[in-house]
């Protein structure tokens with residue numbers, strides 16, 4: 189009899205935003221929040237910012253996902269390290285795409301994948317491990333476009349270690365399928381020394397939580413960013429966050445849509461953000477698959 193607790197996995201990352209990939213070609217794996225937390229645990233498990241189940245779209249239990257099956261045969265079932273489910277993961281799309289290609293599950297240079305945030309287009313630029321992978325992240329929007337247009341900001345962010353007497357920082361909420369709050373750091377604040385260990389406070393409190401990006405402009409269409417991710421904590425990169433940061437900064441510099449490519453430096457590397465027609469945005473960067481193995485799920 190097959191050992192049902194022996195599960196194959198691949199470890200991968202996109203600009204050091206790291207994931208445990210679990211192939212589930214029969215759609216039989218019962219991936220609950222507790223199992224995700226155990227797999228993502230960096231001491232007792234394999235370790236990762238998130239877990240990605242690689243599953244045929246048609247086998248998903250989620251109706252909105254199954255509806256994508258005609259265009260996108262594979263579903264990126266993404267979970268945060270705390271076990272919560274998220275709509276989208278930008279870096280995850282590239283790692284997922286690299287895995288599908290390496291395993292021969294997809295052979296084309298351009299194809300679509302299913303996510304909870306809708307179908308996303310993938311395009312390989314170049315071949316081999318050094319290929320850049322571009323994801324059409326689809327449509328984006330400011331959560332409160334009226335406020336964005338009027339004030340440039342719609343919320344406030346305060347770090348837990350900063351005295352309450354200090355002014356909170358102004359921020360803008362951007363929806364990339366998942367929620368983001370982008371902070372334009374005042375000149376006097378050093379991005380590198382921010383303490384992002386604790387979740388920053390956001391006002392008004394976002395209904396479904398938020399990922400929070402801290403941004404510093406370092407050149408023409410070039411920013412540096414750090415992020416505190418919903419359901420994870422500080423990570424070394426966040427693809428949807430990088431798009432939100434570039435879109436917000438471009439907006440603050442007077443462009444309602446990005447008019448040129450933006451370069452975004454994160455602690456784990458560098459990513460490219462490009463505005464696309466129809467209010468869509470593209471994210472491009474590397475993906476690496478670094479280890480393969482088998483995990484005994486009953487031992488976690």
Ligand SMILES: N[C@@H](CCC[C@H](N)C(=O)O)C(=O)O
Pocket residue numbers: 205238268273274275276277278279280366367399417418419420423425426427428429
């Ligand atoms: N790291 C991801 C985003 C993952 C989901 C996020 N933590 C959320 O809960 O929305 C990315 O690369 O976009």
